[in-house]
Amino acid sequence: MFHHKGTSAALSRRKVLKAGGALTATGLIGLPARLLAADPVSVAGIYTVPVEQQWVSRIHKAATAQQDAGAVTYTYSENTANTDYARVMREYAEGGAKLIVGEIFGVEDEAREVVGDYPEVAFLMGSSFMPDPAYPNLAVFDNYIQDASYLSGIIAGAMSQSGNIGMVGGFPIPEVNRLMNAFMAGVRETRADAKFQISFIGSWFDPPKAKETAFAMIDAGADVMYAERFGVSDAAQERGVLAVGNVIDTQADYPGTVVASALWHFEPTFDAALARVIDGSFAADNYGVYSQMKEGGCSLAPLGTFEGKVPEAAMALVAEREAAIKDGSFTVAIDDNEPTAG
The missing domain is CATH 3.40.50.2300 (Response regulator)
Structure with missing residues (x-):
């Protein structure tokens, strides 16, 4: 059972925004009722571009849908420079996030250093590389569409x-x-x-x-x-x-x-990761398969x-x-x- 601890003062200073409820899910797999009954999971998104940008908007939409369903609390940072990315990852991890989602294409090495320092936090990150057992709490994905x-x-x-x-x-x-x-x-x-x-x-x-x-x-x-x-x-x-x-x-x-x-x-990808965070089975894995047509x-x-x-x-x-x-x-x-x- 995970409990939302709230964001750190550093995150408040960064004026991290709560996602609004204007977006709805399309093709949402959904979570079992027993999972939805659990306390909301604290989820953080870190994006290098505005959430309106095509690729990131899909992640944002899926996370917002589960916030609307009561399964998560969701905060995010947009327009995060690559030079700031690792620092923001640490701030969210220190602030109590249990699942951090984002894109580390430009900061692969730096991001893995952070991941290694927070073994209790699940990281679901867009990446050009395959999962590595050396980072058991880092699952990777990409838009295999x-x-x-x-x-x-x-x-x-x-x-x-x-x-x-x-x-x-x-x-x-x-x-x-x-x-x-x-x-x-x-x-x-x-x-x-x-x-x-x-x-x-x-x-x-x-x-x-x-x-x-x-x-x-x-x-x-x-x-x-x-x-x-x-x-x-x-x-x-x-x-x-x-x-x-x-x-x-x-x-x-x-x-x-x-x-x-x-x-x-992105809903199949996000929902699969969230379910595994909740049941404690989250591990290094390639979530790219959830972008394929046969997976919705x-x-x-x-x-x-x-x-x-x-x-x-x-x-x-x-x-x-x-x-x-x-x-x-x-x-x-x-x-x-x-x-x-x-």
């Missing part, structure tokens, strides 16, 4: 008139590369002669730079844009071309532009305004492949290599 990315590519290929696809990413690291490669594989299912323009902006959150990069690709003939970063869909909308979203569904913001999106659902960790967004506008043959292929992915008869390759243009 290549299944949904592949399906969105099938639609993109079918909707492109020119066969020229623009792709704007943050950094060419495995977490981005695998989604881009899966998307490109899907495009080639319906547009075998497709050509790709690829660029990385060197930031996780720089919408103006992403927008300018997308404009250049559209000027060079792209008529479908892969929007791995915020800003790309803005360019597509202004120039009257289509966009395919990543991680979140932004069609409501770009109703005539975003034709499809690969959605990440990703999906293709509804077509919305594009319902009936995507060629029937493409949608039939999407349905066929989605069923095969879920029953295990078709596997989307996990290719972490940097994608190549051309």
Whole structure:
């Protein structure tokens, strides 16, 4: 049984915010009633970008859903610089957090030093590395949503008139590369002669730079844009071309532009970790598997305004492949290599 001890004075000085109740769960696995009856688990989130950013928003949404359900108390820090990350981890651990969730891609070594100093705290961290028995209280995850990315590519290929696809990413690291490669594989299912323009902006959150990069690709003939970063869909909308979203569904913001999106659902990942914290079985493990389609960790967004506008043959292929992915008869390759243009 874990009891919330409250945040430390240091956290109060940092003006850590309680998550609001405005978000609701989608695809929430849920916890057994006996677990929900336990005292709320103190959960802390540490994010290097705003919680509105695509990737982090999925974690924030899942944690908020369990706070709304009464299973956790949730505090978080956003815009935490890598140079501050280890210090904030220590502050939350000292303040009584029982589960700390975040992303340590830029601070792998420093984060593991902290993890080793707080063996009673469970850490669920986005990481480029696999779990290590030397850090039994550190479980890792990543957004392995290549299944949904592949399906969105099938639609993109079918909707492109020119066969020229623009792709704007943050950094060419495995977490981005695998989604881009899966998307490109899907495009080639319906547009075998497709050509790709690829660029990385060197930031996780720089919408103006992403927008300018997308404009250049559209000027060079792209008529479908892969929007791995915020800003790309803005360019597509202004120039009257289509966009395919990543991680979140932004069609409501770009109703005539975003034709499809690969959605990440963090609830299966978060709920599995929370259940193990509560029952005392949390250990070093790879939670990346909970992002896969068969686990409910990703999906293709509804077509919305594009319902009936995507060629029937493409949608039939999407349905066929989605069923095969879920029953295990078709596997989307996990290719972490940097994608190549051309």
